[in-house]
Amino acid sequence: MSTSNRKYKDSVFVDLFAEDEKAKENFLSLYNALHGTALKATEDLRNIRLDQVLYMTFYNDVSYLVDNKIILLAEHQSTINPNMPLRCLEYVSRLYETLFESKEKYSRKLLKIPTPEFYVFYNGEEPFPCDKTLKLSDAFIKKTENPNLELTVKVININRQNRHPLLKNCKTMQEYSIFVETVRKWKEIDPQNGFQKAVEECISNNILHEYLKRKTKEVINMLLAEYDYETDIAVQREESLMIGIQQGSYQKALETAKNLAEMGFAVEAISKATGLSKEEIEKL
Structure with a gap:
């Protein structure tokens, strides 16, 4: 995403x-x-x-x-x-x-x-x-x-x-903290309708009551966007980690190929041992 x-x-x-x-x-x-x-x-x-x-x-x-x-x-x-x-x-x-x-x-x-x-x-x-x-x-x-x-x-x-x-x-910050807890709880219980359930529970428990009652639809839309954002960040972090691993593996393969070449191994043998192409090995 x-x-x-x-x-x-x-x-x-x-x-x-x-x-x-x-x-x-x-x-x-x-x-x-x-x-x-x-x-x-x-x-x-x-x-x-x-x-x-x-x-x-x-x-x-x-x-x-x-x-x-x-x-x-x-x-x-x-x-x-x-x-x-x-x-x-x-x-x-x-x-x-x-x-x-x-x-x-x-x-x-x-x-x-x-x-x-x-x-x-x-x-x-x-x-x-x-x-x-x-x-x-x-x-x-x-x-x-x-x-x-x-x-x-x-x-x-x-x-x-x-x-x-x-x-x-700060009463507002305290109630906001409870609101976040409630959203987190309901998102786990009911992924499909969790945000709506969380808002309803907070209103019934007098947590950010006036704000949530006045802006129920807007708040749910913001929560949906925030959830998508957090998902995006998690995906990007995972992709970044995988890229780092791949880059590290490639660098390690290059170093191994260079060492094998210096020891006199044939290009075909080095390619088979490291997974590198003949062209990549010949450039070393």
Whole structure:
């Protein structure tokens, strides 16, 4: 299944915190839980999300300008990608470009820029710490005690069994975590109608009740797209692994053929031993 022809779509996470009519209220609740604040003025929030993605076919990011900060949120449903600091660096660089005119950057006056913060919310099934910090410097080839460039991403595990304090302090995120669990359960029980059953159960249990009741059809469509996306990623990872194995096997065959040739074996014998063609052996 190819992702190249599919239009970019929002995930339920992004819709809940960035696009829905109550997204700013949900985001502000999350922001307050992360910072121990009590901000209430949603009109002070500015959605600055880019027409760019952190994940291949999904707008899986949430970006706001609030309280002189750039807050960039992302969601992970599988293994955490260790390259998130690099992705966030590219993303925030583009955000700064959109916030200021080019000529402002050449002014003799110091340009004041919003402070960036980066968060990833993990809700995959593989074990992962309650929270963890990823650093850009971890990827540097040459390690230094005080790197000249650093970017940190805070990863928070929102699976309920981890009991992260964020879930207690942000009702929307807690209910979203329960929603994800319910979707996962019903998808396994009833692959054909699982998404519909999950939404119905959450509504009856007062989990994201108003949101799901108002947007049942849209949410199911987003879940279907997300499921297809996760399937695509799994297939691509498997294909990438197989290509790596094949390339490694081919390289090993070339090395063996070269060694046999140096030992004086005939081309026909080398071909039979390695599976390489006569033309490939003669090029060595």
